[in-house]
Amino acid sequence: MKPSAALARFGLGARPGEFAAASSAGVRRHLAHQLAGPPDRPQFMTDLPPSHRTVAEFAALRKGSDKDKRRFRRQARELLRREARARIQAAVDSDRPFVERLVAFWSDHFTASALKPEVLAIAGAFEREAIRPNVLGTFEDLLLAVTRHPGMQLYLDNARSTGPNSRAGLRRGRGLNENLAREILELHTLGVDGGYSQDDVIGLARILTGWGLERGRGRGAGPTGHFGFHPGRHEPGAKTLLGTRYGEGYDEGVRALRDLAAHPSTARYVASELVRHFGADEPDPGGVAAVASVFERTGGDLRAVSEALLDLAGEPKLRTPWDLTVAAGRALEVDSVGCRALLRGLDHLGQSPWTAPSPAGWPDDAAGWAGPEAVVRRVEWAQEAGRRFGRDVDAVSLGVDVLGSRLRPTTRKHLVRAADDPATSVALLLASPEFQRR
Amino acid sequence: MPKPTRRDLLAALAASGALESGLVDLDGFFGLHPALDPLAPLVEAGQLRAIHAVATPYRKRSHFDAQDLLEAGTAVPHRARDGWLARTLTHLQGTDAVAYGQTVPLLLRGADGVGTVSGADDRAEESLVASLMELYETDPLLGPALAEGLRSRDAADAALTEEDRRVSRRARGPRAGAAVGRLLGRLLAGPDGPRIAAAELGGWDTHAAQGTSAGGLANRLSGLADGLIALRDGLGPAWDSTAVLVVTEFGRTVAPNGTGGTDHGTASAALLLGGAVAAGATVADWPGLTQPDLFEGRDLRPTTDLRAIQAGVLRDHLGLDAAALADVFPGGPKPTPELITS
Numbered sequence: 001m002k003p004s005a006a007l008a009r010f011g012l013g014a015r016p017g018e019f020a021a022a023s024s025a026g027v028r029r030h031l032a033h034q035l036a037g038p039p040d041r042p043q044f045m046t047d048l049p050p051s052h053r054t055v056a057e058f059a060a061l062r063k064g065s066d067k068d069k070r071r072f073r074r075q076a077r078e079l080l081r082r083e084a085r086a087r088i089q090a091a092v093d094s095d096r097p098f099v100e101r102l103v104a105f106w107s108d109h110f111t112a113s114a115l116k117p118e119v120l121a122i123a124g125a126f127e128r129e130a131i132r133p134n135v136l137g138t139f140e141d142l143l144l145a146v147t148r149h150p151g152m153q154l155y156l157d158n159a160r161s162t163g164p165n166s167r168a169g170l171r172r173g174r175g176l177n178e179n180l181a182r183e184i185l186e187l188h189t190l191g192v193d194g195g196y197s198q199d200d201v202i203g204l205a206r207i208l209t210g211w212g213l214e215r216g217r218g219r220g221a222g223p224t225g226h227f228g229f230h231p232g233r234h235e236p237g238a239k240t241l242l243g244t245r246y247g248e249g250y251d252e253g254v255r256a257l258r259d260l261a262a263h264p265s266t267a268r269y270v271a272s273e274l275v276r277h278f279g280a281d282e283p284d285p286g287g288v289a290a291v292a293s294v295f296e297r298t299g300g301d302l303r304a305v306s307e308a309l310l311d312l313a314g315e316p317k318l319r320t321p322w323d324l325t326v327a328a329g330r331a332l333e334v335d336s337v338g339c340r341a342l343l344r345g346l347d348h349l350g351q352s353p354w355t356a357p358s359p360a361g362w363p364d365d366a367a368g369w370a371g372p373e374a375v376v377r378r379v380e381w382a383q384e385a386g387r388r389f390g391r392d393v394d395a396v397s398l399g400v401d402v403l404g405s406r407l408r409p410t411t412r413k414h415l416v417r418a419a420d421d422p423a424t425s426v427a428l429l430l431a432s433p434e435f436q437r438r
Numbered sequence: 439m440p441k442p443t444r445r446d447l448l449a450a451l452a453a454s455g456a457l458e459s460g461l462v463d464l465d466g467f468f469g470l471h472p473a474l475d476p477l478a479p480l481v482e483a484g485q486l487r488a489i490h491a492v493a494t495p496y497r498k499r500s501h502f503d504a505q506d507l508l509e510a511g512t513a514v515p516h517r518a519r520d521g522w523l524a525r526t527l528t529h530l531q532g533t534d535a536v537a538y539g540q541t542v543p544l545l546l547r548g549a550d551g552v553g554t555v556s557g558a559d560d561r562a563e564e565s566l567v568a569s570l571m572e573l574y575e576t577d578p579l580l581g582p583a584l585a586e587g588l589r590s591r592d593a594a595d596a597a598l599t600e601e602d603r604r605v606s607r608r609a610r611g612p613r614a615g616a617a618v619g620r621l622l623g624r625l626l627a628g629p630d631g632p633r634i635a636a637a638e639l640g641g642w643d644t645h646a647a648q649g650t651s652a653g654g655l656a657n658r659l660s661g662l663a664d665g666l667i668a669l670r671d672g673l674g675p676a677w678d679s680t681a682v683l684v685v686t687e688f689g690r691t692v693a694p695n696g697t698g699g700t701d702h703g704t705a706s707a708a709l710l711l712g713g714a715v716a717a718g719a720t721v722a723d724w725p726g727l728t729q730p731d732l733f734e735g736r737d738l739r740p741t742t743d744l745r746a747i748q749a750g751v752l753r754d755h756l757g758l759d760a761a762a763l764a765d766v767f768p769g770g771p772k773p774t775p776e777l778i779t780s
């Protein structure tokens with residue numbers, strides 16, 4: 001594996017000097033070494049409010065007058081911006097970019113999009129609390145953390161799903177909502193061809209009734225913002241999922257999720273998503289089988305699974321706007337003020353953090369990003385970034401530094417030709433076919 | 439239990455408060471949701487046909503597989519890398535198409551001459567663009583996309599006013615429909631404008647708080663109606679020779695779910711609008727709504743293949759012959775006749 005290609009495929013684009021560090025250790029070891037220890041949690045992230053506090057604080061505003069609702073929207077958007085700044089700063093600064101890539105991958109695999117008003121204020125906290133701490137643990141723990149998190153409970157409507165024969169169901173005529181159960185099976189675990197039926201969707205929905213947000217004590221108290229299990233909404237009796245019977249109660253829901261995490265279809269589906277992301281738009285079946293077998297052998301140990309990705313064949317993929325923006329931030333060593341400008345550019349490119357259009361997340365192939373208007377905007381973005389960050393930069397040496405042997409002679413020639421206009425020269429570097437890919 | 443009559447249904451809807459403002463009557467039996475009231479003049483003019491109990495061949499309930507199949511026009515998901523409208527384009531020499539947004543949806547992927555449009559109008563410097571055209575020369579992805587994107591921007595410059603762009607930049611949520619319709623109408627009607635356009639409006643996944651005559655679904659429908667009217671107005675006289683098809687990947691459950699919404703279903707309704715549309719009653723082999731009538735006991739049963747409607751429009755509006763239709767919808771059903779004025 002060439003260092004320049006490996007750091008692009010498994011990293012976020014090199015910071016100046018990163019190649020030297022990688023080459024001295026050997027690039028595979030350098031990348032595997034990043035997986036040691038728990039994921040980083042930079043100081044500026046720990047300063048952000050926990051989701052439970054945000055949910056509890058905003059619950060009253062969301063139910064209040066029109067003025068309160070406007071205030072909620074304004075404050076929620078501001079919180080999302082603060083979260084986005086922390087996320088991009090972490091990615092730009094990271095000396096474990098492989099781990100940041102994994103955070104983004106799993107955050108997308110388990111999308112909880114801020115496009116839904118209930119999620120707007122806590123989409124960033126969802127990633128910090130449910131995804132980030134678990135990307136190097138087991139898939140089972142990650143699935144449990146995600147499914148219990150208010151972000152996911154609210155995004156896919158499970159917080160109000162009620163067993164039709166539960167106390168609340170009988171008293172108030174409420175019933176099931178299938179949304180979360182279906183997407184757990186289709187998008188989070190087995191995959192759409194993983195061998196489940198409509199009856200299994202309903203079975204899992206029944207199992208997960210009562211999972212939602214804890215309410216404070218006393219009449220009329222709002223949510224505390226923590227996860228809570230409500231026996232009064234839980235469907236009584238036995239349920240069936242994939243031929244297995246589950247009894248009543250919260251623990252049986254946990255057991256169902258553990259069984260889904262351990263299902264062979266989950267290993268295959270998760271492996272194919274990982275191979276698409278780190279390998280190629282069309283996942284290579286051999287690579288998928290290899291990663292799936294590590295997943296199964298290790299009981300879904302995501303550190304081992306991630307390390308197995310390093311042995312995959314792959315081809316350069318088009319960078320998503322997020323990857324592109326972070327790569328530019330790293331190459332140009334952008335500071336926290338610059339990160340704000342990077343986020344504005346990212347919005348123009350259509351991928352503001354946590355605003356994926358559906359539970360399936362963002363596209364993970366070139367066709368989803370390389371549209372005509374999208375490529376014109378990438379060029380405009382490169383020009384803007386060159387003007388803002390490139391005025392004192394020697395694009396030729398920067399190109400060598402961050403692209404290494406990926407820098408083509410043709411591109412280098414154009415960078416040299418534009419050298420007396422550094423902003424344009426940097427724009428050319430950022431827009432070059434090799435910088436646009438990873 | 440006897441079959442509920444139409445009167446029973448209307449009475450139930452009225453009792454639930456869903457019919458406060460009344461349906462827009464189509465043909466004495468079917469009617470449009472009150473939020474689609476802006477379309478009443480089109481109904482009046484015989485320029486709107488509804489199609490009901492219609493579905494693609496897909497019978498499961500995954501959004502993403504259903505959407506893939508809706509756009510690919512195939513019988514099985516993930517079988518085609520091109521869309522049925524792109525295949526249509528290849529049979530219409532020299533015809534351009536445009537998609538609203540930054541990228542081309544599967545529907546229009548796989549054909550030449552497919553541009554994109556959004557409200558943006560910043561311009562990169564010509565010298566930078568010229569250098570990049572050289573750098574992208576051998577790039578199979580970025581080269582063609584940049585060339586097409588620049589062409590699309592030129593087409594938008596020729597057709598759009600500053601006001602069009604301003605409106606479209608501010609478009610968000612359900613109200614985006616009107617901006618999208620206006621932009622596409624202007625572009626289609628422009629000199630050398632494209633002949634075919636596609637746009638997507640999201641937000642129909644109403645699992646909770648769907649509402650009735652007001653609420654989440656009503657807001658979306660009202661945005662859709664505004665968008666269609668804006669499209670008509672943007673097209674001007676070209677509306678008279680236009681056909682617009684409004685389709686969705688699947689319907690919703692007939693009964694509400696436990697949280698005031700509906701879960702993923704099967705058959706749904708489609709709309710065909712425009713000056714080229716033949717006046718007539720709703721196209722429906724109505725399956726009924728009693729429990730045994732429902733598909734898998736929960737969804738509206740599909741009785742019309744959406745591809746028959748699409749093929750009818752392609753044949754009678756765009757003049758595709760049988761061989762071309764077989765290529766656009768491999769193994770598809772016979773085209774539905776008499777949807778388009780002769």
